[in-house]
Amino acid sequence: AHGGHLTHGSPVNFSGRIYNAVFYGVDKETGLLNYNTIQEIAEREKPQMIIAGASAYSRDIDFKRFREIADSVGAFLLADISHPSGLIAKGLLNDPIPHCHVVTTTTHKTLRGPRGGLILMGKDFENPFGITLKSGKKRMMSSLVDGGVFPGNQGGPLEHVVAAKAVAFGEALTDEFMHYIVRVRNNAQAMAKALLSRDYNIISGGTDNHMMLLDLRNKDISGKDAENALVKAEITANKNMVPFDDKSPFVTSGIRFGTAAITTRGLQESDMEQVVDLIDRAIQNHTDESALKSIGQEVHELMSHRPLFTA
Secondary structure: OOOOOHHHOOOOOHHHHHOOOOOOOOOOOOOOOOHHHHHHHHHHHOOOEEEEOOOOOOOOOOHHHHHHHHHHHOOEEEEEOOOOHHHHHOOOOOOOOOOOOEEEEEOOOOOOOOOOEEEEOOOOOEOOOOOEOOOOOEOEHHHHHHHHHOOOOOOOOOHHHHHHHHHHHHHHOOHHHHHHHHHHHHHHHHHHHHHHHOOOEEHHHOOOOOEEEEEOHHHOOOHHHHHHHHHHOOOOOEEEOOOOOOOOOOOOOEEEEEOHHHHHOOOOHHHHHHHHHHHHHHHHOOOOHHHHHHHHHHHHHHHOOOOOOOO
16 A cells, blocks of 8 residues: 555565565655654564565655665665666666665566566675585575576576567667656656646655556545546556555555656657546546547547557
């Protein structure tokens, strides 16, 4: 509900069934991470590992401060940058690599690559578990991570996905990708501004990255109903729990938007007012099938000359 991913210790996920996860959340008033509170929780719980990163947090993360907290209690620090990795790669957000023991990411979100993932380390180090080679020398942590992937969890590698990742990384090194990812962020900030002007409650009050999480309770509609209405209006979004939600994960009070896909299709900051107008009208008319169909036709008119793929 506070922006973390299911794999960060949710009780319905293996990570919450195998491990004892304790959550730190965001501040109720600001919607921001409170690092002093996180420090207090770490001192009380003495975790073996701290996870920094989220799937629905629209602000930059202070990985340096997280490392200070982790070091103070002798914990590993893992950063999950699956959503903002494209912005981090081009220096638009804080880089976790110098501060975190291990960094994980997917490759199919703001990196704009194939479905897949990466496990990264900035600086290798001897494992702290006492695991040694036959020679008695301690194994490096990178070796344990590699072994955990294969043969620990994975079978044969998907060579076509490896090749597609290489293409994506090559694109991410270009000036064109820099222009793209800046537009992603600018479009998100323009979208957030337009939503706020229509009295939508964005958690934390805005965005530093490509996404925003809306609390819809002041609009008297659930995330589930908003998602269904938007789908009927040909707009893709997903219901999402919000901090301190009073509804179930199957209903939710929130909805999440991002700008990576529409930016890839060519939309600019000047288009965000129109996009938000379409979103707003769909939500306001969520029970009117005729209105939703009409809005859907407007969406098609806006996007019909912006194909998903070009030859």
